[in-house]
Amino acid sequence: MPEVVRRSSPTAYPGGVSGGSEFDCSDPKSLPPGQRRESVHRPRHYGPVPRRRDLAGWSLTVEGATASGAPTVLSWADMQAMPTLEITADLHCATRSTFEDLTWFGVPARHLVAAAPPADDAAYAMVYAAYGYHANVTVDDLLSPRALFATHLNGRELSPEHGWPMRLVIPHLYGWKGPKWVMSVVYHRSPQRGFWEQRGYHFTGDAWREERYAYQE
Numbered sequence: 001m002p003e004v005v006r007r008s009s010p011t012a013y014p015g016g017v018s019g020g021s022e023f024d025c026s027d028p029k030s031l032p033p034g035q036r037r038e039s040v041h042r043p044r045h046y047g048p049v050p051r052r053r054d055l056a057g058w059s060l061t062v063e064g065a066t067a068s069g070a071p072t073v074l075s076w077a078d079m080q081a082m083p084t085l086e087i088t089a090d091l092h093c094a095t096r097s098t099f100e101d102l103t104w105f106g107v108p109a110r111h112l113v114a115a116a117p118p119a120d121d122a123a124y125a126m127v128y129a130a131y132g133y134h135a136n137v138t139v140d141d142l143l144s145p146r147a148l149f150a151t152h153l154n155g156r157e158l159s160p161e162h163g164w165p166m167r168l169v170i171p172h173l174y175g176w177k178g179p180k181w182v183m184s185v186v187y188h189r190s191p192q193r194g195f196w197e198q199r200g201y202h203f204t205g206d207a208w209r210e211e212r213y214a215y216q217e
């Protein structure tokens, strides 16, 4: 893996740990700058919610600048065979709403990267979802210990509105970096901008650095 420009967050965040093990601070914790707590976790997204389909036809494709040069297509059964992880994290929407203490369960993103690795010089990834939504992240973001492809929220299978059957969660980034109804991951050698990143939002989107808007880059 090349040396990636790691504009990531400090190891210890106020009120929690970015990556690494679970650390639950019972003191009132601080939120990232400019965020306010929301008591009800209402789903939010652009466009319609895909209908439930048979998981036998579901797949996640990893393609683009892969190490092998070929794409990898993972079935639902392939994903089920991977290690799992549960994390408790806050979801920070760039519109300033934070939803606290969500428990996500799924496949650590780093295991997907291990199963279908990028080429040595591919440091970027675009994550695609239903209806053309996509968000750019870095391979380092996917390798961060708390990044996961979630299938469950608060102990239940994801509802259609929250991304059934699978959505990406990267807690240190703003919510838009976590596509719901995920369909593919495309590795890139050069930076590319996703749906919101093309519409005025920040390339990196670290919530603790308040990387909200593209003009801050």
Ligand SMILES: Nc1nc2c(c(=O)[nH]1)N[C@H]1C(S)=C(S)[C@@H](COP(=O)(O)O)O[C@H]1N2
Pocket (backbone or CB within 6 Å): 041, 042, 043, 044, 045, 046, 047, 091, 092, 093, 094, 129, 130, 133, 161, 162, 163, 174, 175, 176, 177, 178, 179, 180, 181
């Ligand atoms: N496919 C898709 N994924 C998406 C979005 C979207 O519009 N489409 N919105 C993003 C945004 S802006 C946020 S804040 C979170 C919200 O997740 P939630 O609805 O589970 O709270 O989903 C993200 N994932």
Ligand SMILES: [Mo]
Pocket (backbone or CB within 6 Å): 044, 092, 093, 094, 095, 175, 176
């Ligand atoms: Mo958002």
